[in-house]
Amino acid sequence: MPRRTSDQLKGRHAIVTGGGGGIGAAIAYALAVRGARVTVMGRTLSSLRFVAGALPGARAIVVDVTNQRSVRSAFAKAGPADVLVNNAGAAESAPFERTSAALWERMLAVNLTGAFHCTAQVLPRMRAAGWGRIINIASTAAHKGYPYVTAYCAAKHGLLGFTRALAIETARTGVTVNAVSPGFTETDLLADAVQKIVAATGRTAEQARAQLLRDMPHGRFVTPVEVAAAVLWFCLPGAGGVTGQARLVDGSPSPQPLMPAHP
Ligand SMILES: NC(=O)c1ccc[n+]([C@@H]2O[C@H](COP(=O)([O-])OP(=O)(O)OC[C@H]3O[C@@H](n4cnc5c(N)ncnc54)[C@H](OP(=O)(O)O)[C@@H]3O)[C@@H](O)[C@H]2O)c1
Structure with a gap:
């Protein structure tokens, strides 16, 4: 079991989608060692249980984020959340001429629509509570183009647009909505x-x-731990004044502010 390093997130329930491995597991760990009770969600129960089993009080719940009914049922089981990390994602590649409509739909479904479905489950309660943190795991592919991943790039650019628009809608509610954009x-x-x-x-x-x-x-x-550190920052006390932002974790300076000033 990891040692709890602080109680900064004590009493907070955090849901991490795609939490059964990779970046999601590192995020679950980072939140748990600051005292959050974590629920990891994904499609593969064995890997979710492996991660949850190493974290005090953590739960593993199966979900397919592309399926609204599955999302409703998983979030009902998980209970109200204070933190949602929309991390589930996939990156299929193909030259544009070989990008089928099915591949296109899969990439939008898992990387973009999934975040919509999951956010819809937690936002009303966060608004009512006057506190919430939603962090969308985007990508450098949300900020620039890469060859052979038009669908993935379009979905991640969309996720950033979703982040910025929802941040403005929730700006006065105590809920912040931000993105973390890892490089490779x-x-x-x-x-x-x-x-x-x-x-x-x-x-x-x-x-x-x-x-x-x-x-x-x-x-x-980049390491998963470095991405998790950026996610954690948005959840810590003192980060409540930051919303609608994307934090690049790719070893390069951000060239310009990613969100225009609120009118
Ligand atoms: N690794 C990189 O270089 C990189 C760079 C930029 C951004 N990212 C982003 O970081 C996030 C995490 O990626 P990763 O690198 O950690 O990859 P990963 O190890 O493949 O993790 C992806 C996770 O998403 C879950 N998942 C996939 N489809 C799902 C669905 N329909 N419903 C629920 N869960 C689903 C997977 O679990 P199951 O298969 O068990 O469902 C898996 O746990 C993704 O959003 C990715 O786009 C990664």
């Missing part, structure tokens, strides 16, 4: 991307990783 991060998703490049180009895995690293100014991939 060491998880299964990155391993899949490397394998895809190997299969498509005949390069070695090392060459494929070197190709992706060209996009990382600090010359290495």
Whole structure:
């Protein structure tokens, strides 16, 4: 069991989608060691149980975020949440001409519509309580284009638009809505991307990783713990004045403010 390092989130219930591994598991851990009671959600019960089993008081609940009925049922089981991290996602790639309507729909469903379904389940209670934190895990692909992932890029750009618009709607409610945008991060998703490049180009895995690293100014991939640290920050006391923002975790300085000033 991890040692609790502070009680800053004591009494808060945090739901992390896609919490069965990778970035989501690191986020669950970071919130739990600050005292939050965490519920991890995803499609694979065994991996959710593995993560929840290591965190005091944590629960594992199966959900498919693309299915509204599944989301309603999972969130009803989980109970009211103070923190929602919309982290569940997937990144299928294909050149645009080979991007089928089905692939397009899958990417929008899991990376964008899933966040809509989950947020709809928690926002009314957060508004009523006068406190809530919603953090959407976007991507550098929410800020710029990459080849062969038009659907993923469109979905993540959409997630950022969703973040900014909802932040304005909730600005006076005590609920903040922010995004964290990782660059390439060491998880299964990155391993899949490397394998895809190997299969498509005949390069070695090392060459494929070197190709992706060209996009990382600090010359290495991000770690899930670094992404989790950014998510945690939005939940800590003192972050209540920050909403509608996207925090890049990609080793580069943000070129410009991502949200225009409120009129
Ligand atoms: N790794 C990177 O380089 C990188 C970079 C930028 C942004 N991101 C974003 O970071 C987030 C986490 O990705 P990761 O790198 O940690 O990848 P990952 O290890 O593949 O994790 C994705 C998680 O989402 C869950 N998931 C997928 N489809 C789901 C669905 N329909 N309903 C519920 N859960 C679902 C998966 O669990 P099940 O399969 O068990 O459902 C898995 O736990 C994603 O939103 C991703 O787009 C990752």
